Amino acid sequence: xxxxxxxxxxxxxxxxxxxxxxxxxxxxxxxxxxxxxxxxxxxxxxxxxxxxxxxxxxxxxxxxxxxxxxxxxxxxxxxxxxxxxxxxxxxxxxxxxxxxxxxxxxxxxxxxxxxxxxxxxxxxxxxxxxxxxxxxxxxxxxxxxxxxxxxxxxxxxxxxxxxxxxxxxxxxxxxxxxxxxxxxxxxxxxxxxxxxxxxxxxxxxxxxxxxxxxxxxxxxxxxxxxxxxxxxxxxxxxxxxxxxxxxxxxxxxxxxxxxxxxxxxxxxxxxxxxxxxxxxxxxxxxxxxxxxxxxxxxxxxxxxxxxxxxxxxxxxxxxxxxxxxxxxxxxxxxxxxxxxxxxxxxxxxxxxxxxxxxxxxxxxxxxxxxxxxxxxxxxxxxxxxxxxxxxxxxxxxxxxxxxxx
Amino acid sequence: xxxxxxxxxxxxxxxxxxxxxxxxxxxxxxxxxxxxxxxxxxxxxxxxxxxxxxxxxxxxxxxxxxxxxxxxxxxxxxxxxxxxxxxxxxxxxxxxxxxxxxxxxxxxxxxxxxxxxxxxxxxxxxxxxxxxxxxxxxxxxxxxxxxxxxxxxxxxxxxxxxxxxxxxxxxxxxxxxxxxxxxxxxxxxxxxxxxxxxxxxxxxxxxxxxxxxxxxxxxxxxxxxxxxxxxxxxxxxxxxxxxxxxxxxxxxxxxxxxxxxxxxxxx
Numbered sequence: 168x169x170x171x172x173x174x175x176x177x178x179x180x181x182x183x184x185x186x187x188x189x190x191x192x193x194x195x196x197x198x199x200x201x202x203x204x205x206x207x208x209x210x211x212x213x214x215x216x217x218x219x220x221x222x223x224x225x226x227x228x229x230x231x232x233x234x235x236x237x238x239x240x241x242x243x244x245x246x247x248x249x250x251x252x253x254x255x256x257x258x259x260x261x262x263x264x265x266x267x268x269x270x271x272x273x274x275x276x277x278x279x280x281x282x283x284x285x286x287x288x289x290x291x292x293x294x295x296x297x298x299x300x301x302x303x304x305x306x307x308x309x310x311x312x313x314x315x316x317x318x319x320x321x322x323x324x325x326x327x328x329x330x331x332x333x334x335x336x337x338x339x340x341x342x343x344x345x346x347x348x349x350x351x352x353x354x355x356x357x358x359x360x361x362x363x364x365x366x367x368x369x370x371x372x373x374x375x376x377x378x379x380x381x382x383x384x385x386x387x388x389x390x391x392x393x394x395x396x397x398x399x400x401x402x403x404x405x406x407x408x409x410x411x412x413x414x415x416x417x418x419x420x421x422x423x424x425x426x427x428x429x430x431x432x433x434x435x436x437x438x439x440x441x442x443x444x445x446x447x448x449x450x451x452x453x454x455x456x457x458x459x460x461x462x463x464x465x466x467x468x469x470x471x472x473x474x475x476x477x478x479x480x481x482x483x484x485x486x487x488x489x490x491x492x493x494x495x496x497x498x499x500x501x502x503x504x505x506x507x508x509x510x511x512x513x514x515x516x517x518x519x520x521x522x523x524x525x526x527x528x529x530x531x532x533x534x535x536x537x538x539x540x541x542x543x544x545x546x547x548x549x550x551x552x553x554x555x556x557x558x559x560x561x562x563x564x565x566x567x568x569x570x571x572x
Numbered sequence: 573x574x575x576x577x578x579x580x581x582x583x584x585x586x587x588x589x590x591x592x593x594x595x596x597x598x599x600x601x602x603x604x605x606x607x608x609x610x611x612x613x614x615x616x617x618x619x620x621x622x623x624x625x626x627x628x629x630x631x632x633x634x635x636x637x638x639x640x641x642x643x644x645x646x647x648x649x650x651x652x653x654x655x656x657x658x659x660x661x662x663x664x665x666x667x668x669x670x671x672x673x674x675x676x677x678x679x680x681x682x683x684x685x686x687x688x689x690x691x692x693x694x695x696x697x698x699x700x701x702x703x704x705x706x707x708x709x710x711x712x713x714x715x716x717x718x719x720x721x722x723x724x725x726x727x728x729x730x731x732x733x734x735x736x737x738x739x740x741x742x743x744x745x746x747x748x749x750x751x752x753x754x755x756x757x758x759x760x761x762x763x764x765x766x767x768x769x770x771x772x773x774x775x776x777x778x779x780x781x782x783x784x785x786x787x788x789x790x791x792x793x794x795x796x797x798x799x800x801x802x803x804x805x806x807x808x809x810x811x812x813x814x815x816x817x818x819x820x821x822x823x824x825x826x827x828x829x830x831x832x833x834x835x836x837x838x839x
Contacts, residue, residue, distance in 0.1 A: 183706065191706075191707055192706050192707060193675060193702045193704070193707055194702060194704060195630070195631045195701050195702060195725065195727070195749075196704050196705075196724070196725040196726060196727045196729075196730060196738060196749065197631075197725075197727035197728075197729050197749060197752055197753075198729075199704045199730075200727075200729045200730065200731060200734060201729065339637050339641075340627065340628070340641075345628065346628075349629075352630045353630060353633075353754045356754060357752060357753035357758075359729055359752050360752075454679075455676045455679055455680060456675045456679060456702065457676060458628075459702070466676065466680065468680070469649040469650060469651070470626075470650070470676040470677035470678070470680025470681065471626065472627045472628050472676070
């Protein structure tokens, strides 16, 4: 998986878990031995073909992979430019890309003999995916979720409970994803011997950013092969939404060395980049250390972390995976931002033209597709990761559209 | 000899252990913190640990989390904490002060500038919770240049083979996190300490301080029997919340009496 190729952008991280100056392992000493144990176990699993075989089995028969690559013909016509292909990871079991990573990590947890799983969740998608794989393998599961998110994502809380997970509302801080991650880390510190922490995005201390990326690369690898079959070539643009950045890095990574493919990550601009209420760590943040890694963060002049805002709870995080910070600084990936309003419009556009209700997270990516596709040539190709379905969001969308359900 | 080394050398000559109480800076305001620092130094604190508030204190339990939130609401900043140290130091040249906090405010301040300013203000040592030995090269050169001790955390999960690596470049004292968990929750037993402390003594001559879950004079005395210092934080913060500065200082005096009367079984 990590074959060393000279001059490749795909060799990271280095031995210290860094992508350029980003990443690393900034955790308390209590956790450090665990992080090192996890790294060794993951390296051993990667070198063991039976691990990949086992993962492939579950991805195929349980998740339903490969997910389809869909030529969005009506959307293409409506926008009047480039051909738009949607990588349909919203068709996965549990409705989003999160399950790809959860399966990889729980198989690793089993190899390591861990008997208890914890996770953090924002919108609840990662919590549901984690609770799902725990039900599948019969492991006890505790999910930390900000008290505010528990309130605004009730259906997912109920799903997790049905799946047998214990959901612990976190009221520290602003009661959102960042605070849930703090409490998950506190749980891990207190339960080091038996517990495996399934982090939901490509962030956290090394080896998480690399490991989560590797498990999500199935998205880009499949899409690359599927597009080759459909069009006989690479896309001109590959685009994905970014909160922590796991679906985006999964799409981008297989294309990093294809210089002709323009890669675009879409952050959440919330009420606007200059409103002070957004989740655009790259556009408006600066480098710092939080949750075990050095990366771009929303923070004040004193290094205190600021709350993020987005209509999409899944993008509502003041940091971003360290590999994205590096790809931003070296200029390989362009990072743009889309507001709540633009995402809502794209949500409706996709639903109306394609009969696909997207989650609010990929609606951000779609809004940027809508901005650029019309100006592109008709023989050009845009590949977008439709990383989650919007069933979970219909209540929030109804509220924003002033509709009472 | 640094102020910290001087204190431990003096205590060793007397056959005593040290009491290290904790103050979360600016909880609930600056004046209270200054009164606590001054009062603790007069009521038996041998060294004082000052918590630097951070929005995301991942190794801390509910008590210190809440203290940090109150402090930030009161306008705490890293520069403000250094100002507090300067003001304390103007009237006290002998009690060592150790700042305990998280890395990001230091990065934001600038590591080189922070170490220089901290030393000038009168800080003696630094404990940076989320800076493990693997990343410590980020801080060690500037700390050394300014003669600041970098105090390392050792946990029950730190293996014997890992100990020398963790202790490389550490100075002042060693902070033994006596439980696997967050601050202010569980308490290590005498048997735990009798098992764990010699493991650390085998690889370092630095004094060993024990923290996390030390709450009462009795528990502090147990720590003092095995280690060189007892660190008490959450219990004092809770007392401050419920009562006032005077009752915190009374507790500090009682803790100091417990620590200082302890019959030392090792060293």
